[in-house]
Amino acid sequence: MKAQTRKMQGGQEYESGERCFITEVSNDHGDEQVSIARARVPPGVTTCWHRLHGIAERYIIASGQGWVEIEGLEPGEVIEGDVVRIPPGYRQRITNTGTPDLIIYCVCTPPYEERFYELLEPGSEKLPG
Numbered sequence: 545m546k547a548q549t550r551k552m553q554g555g556q557e558y559e560s561g562e563r564c565f566i567t568e569v570s571n572d573h574g575d576e577q578v579s580i581a582r583a584r585v586p587p588g589v590t591t592c593w594h595r596l597h598g599i600a601e602r603y604i605i606a607s608g609q610g611w612v613e614i615e616g617l618e619p620g621e622v623i624e625g626d627v628v629r630i631p632p633g634y635r636q637r638i639t640n641t642g643t644p645d646l647i648i649y650c651v652c653t654p655p656y657e658e659r660f661y662e663l664l665e666p667g668s669e670k671l672p673g
Contacts, residue, residue: 585646586645590638591637600632604651616634
């Protein structure tokens with residue numbers, strides 16, 4: 545890992561085909577072990593079912609509240625400060641149950657690569673970032 549301060553300011557937010565907005569915070573050769581993205585889910589929106597093959601993911605709830613569904617677990621409420629651990633290959637989605645945007649930091653190990661992402665809902669497609 546390279547010693548560095550990464551600034552999110554100026555990061556490009558893009559709309560994903562999963563019904564949320566993504567900003568890549570850190571996914572480069574400066575850290576080969578982990579990637580970090582900021583996801584913004586508007587009020588009332590449920591992201592599409594998806595999974596990451598070979599990549600473990602953690603959701604860190606930065607603000608807002610939601611309802612998370614992970615394959616093999618009982619669905620449950622999440623609020624600011626909660627961490628959701630998602631093993632590789634598990635189906636997942638989250639709903640914003642509040643009125644402000646739900647802000648989540650998605651931490652992936654090894655780092656996220658689009659080729660390992662699988663969208664599981666027909667009719668949705670991943671939009672390029």
